[in-house]
Amino acid sequence: MRQGLAERDPQSTALPVALGFLAGHGYAPEALRQMAVFAQVAGVSADDFVLRQGLIEETEFYRTLAAELGLPFLAAPRLSRDARYPESILAGLAPLTGTRSGFVAAPRGALLVQLLRSRSAARPLAITTPSLLREAVFRAKAPSIAHRAASDLAEQAPDLATGVGYGQLALLFLMLAPIVFGALHAPELTAGLLGAALSPLFLALVVLRLAASFLSGSVEPATPPPRAEDADLPVYTVIAALYRERRVAARLIQALERLDYPPAKLDIKLVLEADDRETPEALAAITMPAHVEVLVAPPGEPRTKPRALNVALPLARGRFTVVYDAEDVPDPGQLRLAASRFREAPADVACLQARLTIDNTDDTWLTRLFTIEYAALFDAFNPGLAAIGSPFPLGGTSNHFRTAVLRRIHGWDAHNVTEDADLGIRLARLGYRVQDLPSSTLEEAPGTLRLWLRQRTRWMKGFVQTAVSHSRRPWNLLRQLGPWRFCGALALTWGVVLSALVYPLFTGLFVTSWLLGHGVAQWGPALNAYALTLFASGALSIVVPAGIALHRRRLWRLVPWVALLPLYYGLVSLAAWRGLWELATAPFRWNKTSHGLARTSRSGWLQKHQARVVETRSLNTAPP
Template sequence: MRQGLAEPSPQSTALPVEIGFLAHYGHAPETLRQAAILARFAGVPADEFLLKHDLVDEDEFYRALAAELRLPFLVSPRLSQSARYPDSLLAGIAPLAGLQAGFVTAPRGTGLVRLLGTRLRSGELAVTSPSRLREAVFRAQGRQIADRAASDLARQAPELATGLSYGQIAALFIVLALTAFGIGHAPGTTLAIMGAVLGPLFLGMTVLRLVASVLDHPVAPSTEAPRAEDAALPVYTIIAALYREKRVAATLIRALSRLDYPAAKLDIKLVLEADDRETLDALQDIDLPGNMEIVVAPEGQPRTKPRALNVALPLARGRFTVIYDAEDVPDPSQLRLAVARFASLPPQVACLQARLSIDNTDDSWLTRLFTIEYAALFDVFNPGLAEIGSPIPLGGTSNHFRTSVLKAVHGWDAWNVTEDADLGLRLARLGYDVRDLPSSTLEEAPGTLGVWMRQRTRWMKGFVQTATTHSRRPWVLLRQLGFWRFCGALVLTWGIVLRALVYPLFSALFLTSWFFGTTGLYTSRWDNVAWFYSLTLFLSGTAAIMIPALVALHRRGLWRLWPWLPLLPFYYGLVSIAAWRGLWELATATFRWNKTSHGHARTSRAGLAQKHQASVDSTRSLKTAPP
């Protein structure tokens, strides 16, 4: 790189202002001109195109800018405590420490053009790169950033934040005490009362699952939307929270690099925890594309995925934001399809939920059943809920949001360990809708019972958190949702929790009475009513398990999994064990996040499973090239 200034050549004068100065510092004018043309086709500033396509190193670009403006370049700016998050980063300028220190800037786009146009030369201004500015802001405001990520929702909307009220705690203890006393002294009457009280919730869940099964929601879009020009596409933010994910880091980078979307319009943020050196080292071993940045969340509590997502959300520059997990492999066309769907939907549709599909189906009997469960949930149940206008507990990944709405509802609840389900209910309460996105994301299922149980325990604990949070003031929930959506919310929170808790007990009692007791046909009228009521619950509940699974296997073309369907009742018995474990954890380790380890898949339905080292080797030199 040449350190001095040179007279501009005739070729360089035709270049856009934001990159033309690079011709003075060793970059070929013809290369810069071609980049400028491609940037116009993509609809982005020329500097964004150069940097996100790795045509110029970020530090090299901003060092050249500093030399052009005859300003100092700061490698590690020391910022004043008045630096603001995220404002300083979004604006690209922050105050330096010291009374006479001035400011440091990392301009982009129009800000870069203005700075080059004014040719400001001041002892109070210095230049750095966007990455170095971000690190400086996090150093200066780490405590405030951590506090905001953990507490913004509770501070701004306490009525929607996770927590048990004193009334709920008292009611819970009273119900448990009365139930234990009743089972000990009058088991028949107590179980009859429990069946009468819980029956409507269970029947509600059954009706929702069966109605969803008869609605037509194919796995792929029925008609393909016209392909939009790159210039017409908006900036899209991708956030992926990673913790101890060195096994799958390279695979994630590879999957995101395969997305069919202009690289210069992708704003990809990989969020790590401060103590996760192994994942950081794995990412640094990969030549990350220029549209990906590593955001290290400041130390703080709770140590949960939603807190990490909240750290990155204020920095999102895209019109839309999608969340992916570390092991995800989304369909390459998913972002384009989401943009087209959002454009055709009213503004109150805040989120599109893509379909999650298990890739390592053949690893074990457990992954086969997990595949059936996910197919029924994401290919049948959730699309059906979206069509009838019900609230939807979101899945933990492949949620596509309108970024403005996501920021307005204060992101995720950092203290809820199923932040996805909570956010789905919160969106419904605030007047927003969730719709289905018929595009698949491949996921890795836990292959062993121990890992599966820890994951499912966390999920069930989070569902209890969600149910209690959103029923603290039921009259408010009723007013916000209306009667039918209110009923749907109860079914999808308390219904899921209570059904899991009592499923083995009620099933065992019914089967015992069927095989070893009287059928009730020759007893009193009320005995007959109770018998047929329990028979209805049992048979409809079984149908609600089997029919969505059959429909889902048909839609996915997974008929070879049919022989595993009879094991589903036993699988949901394991879910019940996880629910009871979740209740115990709620009392003993309320906010503990049971980490699910990834990168252990041995099989792949899509042929994408690879050994870790092969994946690292294939992505070490991966860069996103210009079209």
């Protein structure tokens, strides 16, 4: 058992080299000794602890280091073309441009200790801060950073990248044209032929939904793992891509500050876009924690969230990496739980998917139905799929990855507008598994039909991209996944897309035919019985997971709203057709979801945050 901090004597702790030089520049030795003790308890280097805890401001620390070494401090280093991304940033060393060759260093850990011990002036050297060095590398290498973020997967693994070309689009629309024509002029015949062709796919999806929903468990871990010592915890990277998020920027920072994880081991990276003015202004008004870094993605195409995530991934310091959205409020213990689950899991478990749940449930009828949909997906369906080892599309946030694996598979597909769906299937193809993480992240649902339709159109467009890309070479997919996982992947990609597209035709024709009392297509009792079975099981696959999930979430008051799910999935069908059209006209357009518009909060978090903001503003504007 480790000796607790209270039992240690700061006087007995010698100053580490990384902090000792500060004693000669006005810092109290006793305070430095105590910082060293805390760093030892946290299991990090002394300099990393004081900087990431914000005990000493970064510029002040490195200016003092430059004075101690007798070296110049550069506030805006100009780098040579030989600087490298991400190596120069991670190493803390980059070549300078100009007639006098030399290097600029932002030393940390072992490099800092080496400099202080050797004090070598064999080559010209200047000092800067890690933040200033990172910004200098981004200025010097902007085109190559943008290219890598957009094209690494396509160049390194083209068979796994989104490749929806014009030829594939033309073939897809040629296949859909007779379906649309038939639905308008011979609906019964069209439905019969489509039903015969697609029913195996739809039945597979129905069976998966029902079976998986009964397999999954509680929304919280049955037995919480023992609390690990801070020194035993790995460094954890958190990446959040923000674009025009002034309404929720402060809330995100507050939510990240609530994470029950030592700040010295948190590597938080916020990725902004170069043309975004409002988010930097919102962040500038916040007292930012010292362990939060703000990266600005160099201009480039496509302008998508996965491209922004790819900018940050090469700089991730953590053994594990989690992605959050701008409006997310994760459970404070989520990172500790994920680290514990990864420690116990086999090496082929590359990702843990946390549970997403809607917080602004009571805003509108649409947010209530969205809450039911998310509950069915993340509390019933996906955990069950993980339990049986099926591949499945990830959620767009709260995905926890082994960082080494994420880099090995070349990160996110920058050209797929539903990058989470693609990544879930790609992990399975490469031999990795995804497991469920019973920890919740609060999300904000769009409260108006216009906003919801924009978001869902993008999602469905991305599902088409994913389905087409991963079935270009079906024999490869079958070889990589095996027969039953291959069927599951098809059901969860093409099954989702096609069922959404034909939902109104099948449902409308079936209901009309049975109301008129002559069955479906009048093709005999066998076909009518088959159609009835498919329709009834499809309806059960919508209602049963929703009911199970609402029970697990204790959201019984939403049970009456389940009756409106057929209408809701009609809207999903509209979004699917819009997504198909947008895939042809603007394949990589990112329909951004507006956040910070919620009026209610099921958890109470929103009201607490708003009250805190109001209180802070009143204090800032109060007369002295």
